Amino acid sequence: MHELSVMTQVVESVLGSLEGRDVRRVESVRLEVGELTMLGKEQLRFAWGVLSRNGPLRGSKLVIIRKPAVVECPGCGFRGAPKKAPAGWSHTVAPLIACPRCGGEVRIVGGRETVVRSLRAVAARDRRPGKRRGR
Numbered sequence: 001m002h003e004l005s006v007m008t009q010v011v012e013s014v015l016g017s018l019e020g021r022d023v024r025r026v027e028s029v030r031l032e033v034g035e036l037t038m039l040g041k042e043q044l045r046f047a048w049g050v051l052s053r054n055g056p057l058r059g060s061k062l063v064i065i066r067k068p069a070v071v072e073c074p075g076c077g078f079r080g081a082p083k084k085a086p087a088g089w090s091h092t093v094a095p096l097i098a099c100p101r102c103g104g105e106v107r108i109v110g111g112r113e114t115v116v117r118s119l120r121a122v123a124a125r126d127r128r129p130g131k132r133r134g135r
């Protein structure tokens with residue numbers, strides 16, 4: 001299952017970002033998933049459930065945000081959403097996406113990423129002397 005290997009990396013990066021911090025548990029994680037990744041929401045949630053069973057991620061909520069595809073056309077300079085995301089998009093068939101303006105070949109510049117956008121965590125100590133603003 002592709003989702004499981006992707007989520008393994010996500011969980012690792014989340015746990016990595018918690019290192020050295022006094023975090024008791026994580027409440028929620030916002031994950032941006034590009035629409036071209038072909039990752040299923042349900043499968044991602046399932047994988048998250050399996051991988052977050054122990055440790056600070058236990059009981060955390062996964063929020064999945066779909067990111068639309070963005071293409072760039074070297075021919076006419078168009079940048080934006082492609083004409084259409086072809087049905088039956090798969091890893092085995094080379095995707096055919098055309099520029100909505102000139103019909104030319106485009107470069108995919110967005111929609112293939114899986115990014116942890118933010119996470120909400122509960123500190124191990126109730127309150128810290130006020131230097132926990134921002135990043």
Ligand SMILES: [Zn+2]
Binds near residue numbers: 073078102
């Ligand atoms: Zn174009």
